[in-house]
Amino acid sequence: MKLSLATRIFLGYALVLLTFGAVSLFSVAELHRNRLEIRLVSQGYLQLSQDAAALETFQTSQEKDTERVLEQNSVETRRALIRLASLYYAPQMAQRLEAARAKAREVLTFAPEGEVPFVMELDSRFAELARNSQAYGHAVEAVFTALASESPESQEVARATNELRQLESAIGRELRVLRATLTNRIRERVDGAEERERRTGLTIIALSIMAIGVGVGVTAWSARTLRPVRTLIEGVSRIGRGDYSAQLGVRGEDEVALLAREFDQMARSLQAREAQLKSQAEALMRAEQLAAVGRISAQIVHEVRNPLSSIGLNVELLQDAVDSAQFDSQDTATEARELLSAVTHEVDRLTDVTEQYLRMARPARPDLEPEDITAVLDGVLDFTREELVRAGVEVVRDFAPGTPRVLADQGQLRQVFLNLLRNSREAMPTGGRLTVATIPQEGDVEVTVRDTGNGMTEEVRRHLFEPFFTTKEGGTGLGLAVSQQILQAHGGSLSCQSIPGQGTTFVLRLPRA
Structure with missing residues (x-):
């Protein structure tokens, strides 16, 4: 009793x-x-x-x-x-x-x-x-x-x-x-x-x-019995100061022990709620950043896209004129062609940047259809095979048998995978191993992209999906932000796990078809 x-x-x-x-x-x-x-x-x-x-x-x-x-x-x-x-x-x-x-x-x-x-x-x-x-x-x-x-x-x-x-x-x-x-x-x-x-x-x-x-x-027995009350008071004080990690750990079956366990559960719930609010705040901040980027990008695209098209067309006309023109020497002709090629390359790069900003500002609504995720991965890996081989990257395909179909827009999904594969290749400048795996879950399918690069610090990983944040020279800092935006539009998620010196793993989750 x-x-x-x-x-x-x-x-x-x-x-x-x-x-x-x-x-x-x-x-x-x-x-x-x-x-x-x-x-x-x-x-x-x-x-x-x-x-x-x-x-x-x-x-x-x-x-x-x-x-x-x-x-x-x-x-x-x-x-x-x-x-x-x-x-x-x-x-x-x-x-x-x-x-x-x-x-x-x-x-x-x-x-x-x-x-x-x-x-x-x-x-x-x-x-x-x-x-x-x-x-x-x-x-x-x-x-x-x-x-x-x-x-x-x-x-x-x-x-x-x-x-x-x-x-x-x-x-x-x-x-x-x-x-x-x-x-x-x-x-x-x-x-x-x-x-x-x-x-x-x-x-x-x-x-x-x-x-x-x-x-x-x-x-003494009464004091020992009532000791958890003091612990409970200290825990409540810590909660009042905003420390939701307080856990009393009081054992027993009396009222104080039951109250302490309920308090621990409340503290865990508050801690989870705080983490959720923090995540939502970060997501809201990213959304606000993306909205600002969208407004800026729309203006940039409006101001830059048409001139870039004209510049690109004029450069092509100049190339045709150079090809038919007479030069005093072959070196002069070669230099003119190289200059026009460089201008063409820069125009293409700027066009690609404006396209990224445009996708960020006006993300296309995904056309969700049942897709074979392993087929999409095979296609992307085959497309980038030569690039990965030249970089000395060994690709390991670890697809689970009978991986179910997912609801996805194949084009947007290929864009995400191409971006992740490019990041993994750049993280292994001297070569390494790239493992792509599928893991069926209860309500979704998990895809992991794991490299053996240098990894990243916790500080870098915490800002990884923020727009314009990049650790690469010449990078725009929009690739991973756009990828996460695409997966969220699919009803999935994108996360990163990394240990310095041991590589990085990107984890994608997509809902089953």
């Missing part, structure tokens, strides 16, 4: 509260136990021990009184003292024993379960003392009876006296044992309480340290 971030943090701090609550409950429980122990000792065993000591003192005093009575020579005096003892001792002893038994029964109400048998044993001992006290009263009566006669029998008096002394000794011994038992029990409970208090203190310290450790651990 996946828990939310808030739930996990709540559970962590709930664990801390439970830990400290457990420590507190343990401390309260131990304090309550110690309070019961103190009450048991102070209000129970200690008072019972005091009662036992008072009974023992009372019994000792009675034994001494009995000795003094029996030492009296006067029978009348002994009778009176024994009578006084029977009227005083027995009721006092019974009253004190009853009070001690009541205290023992009271102790039973708050004594721990483990102490109940001991308290009940104390109660039974007090009951036994009460019975012995009653027997002692009867023994006192027996002695009184034996001494009451005018001539007491010495044997009867001795027997009654002996029985009285035995009962006194038994009661005294029982009281001493009872008091010693209570004293030992008090000592045991006090020692146990001290040991338990020491263990309780150590346990509370250990539990407190553990609770603090749990608290620190939960705090």
Whole structure:
């Protein structure tokens, strides 16, 4: 089960509260136990021990009184003292024993379960003392009876006296044992309480340290859990500054991780959108440049084309006149013909330049028909074979079998391929390898023209398709711009890949027929 971030943090701090609550409950429980122990000792065993000591003192005093009575020579005096003892001792002893038994029964109400048998044993001992006290009263009566006669029998008096002394000794011994038992029990409970208090203190310290450790651990875990929030804030700040390459890379399944992944996706989308806008801006800039070139070219063509035609016609007429004219020497005739040939060459070159400007200014709308792209490439390569061979260029045709037809204007497509082949030849002045390949794609056909020339830098490649940009001496910088314009009009594209020192590859894409 996946828990939310808030739930996990709540559970962590709930664990801390439970830990400290457990420590507190343990401390309260131990304090309550110690309070019961103190009450048991102070209000129970200690008072019972005091009662036992008072009974023992009372019994000792009675034994001494009995000795003094029996030492009296006067029978009348002994009778009176024994009578006084029977009227005083027995009721006092019974009253004190009853009070001690009541205290023992009271102790039973708050004594721990483990102490109940001991308290009940104390109660039974007090009951036994009460019975012995009653027997002692009867023994006192027996002695009184034996001494009451005018001539007491010495044997009867001795027997009654002996029985009285035995009962006194038994009661005294029982009281001493009872008091010693209570004293030992008090000592045991006090020692146990001290040991338990020491263990309780150590346990509370250990539990407190553990609770603090749990608290620190939960705090560290919470800080670690919330750390992606800081990363997210930094990423948002970078996006705000225009850096769309920010990627958080937060893992997990909580809300922050999901938000971070959505943020990464948004950053990628913004980066792609920015690249698209940049590409569109560049395309718009090129379109504006081409529009300006178009306006300028139309004006140039209008102003230059007709004079060039007239110059060309007049040069042809001059050539005819030179051919039929008489010269003083053959060198003069040859020089005149060379000058006219140079003028004709320059006029043709200017005518070609004006035609390029005219195509840039008024691009012809392509007449799209299903064309066999491999046949068009074969025709262009055959046409330029001699030129490429003279330049020392080896041509490799890597056409995929069953390359589908494309929608294209064959004439414009030949113009593009001728321009690319000429550029590749010029990029390999000392010869090299030219590879032309076709690669069928899902919705279009890809044509690659790869040379092994010197390649170009990234800066050059970035401006390669801009009008009037050229790295060749005497170049117009319109060939690749016109080629890209033609392919875009076909619904395709033209791009370039180049590495300095490793050659250049032009990639054309044309839609399938």
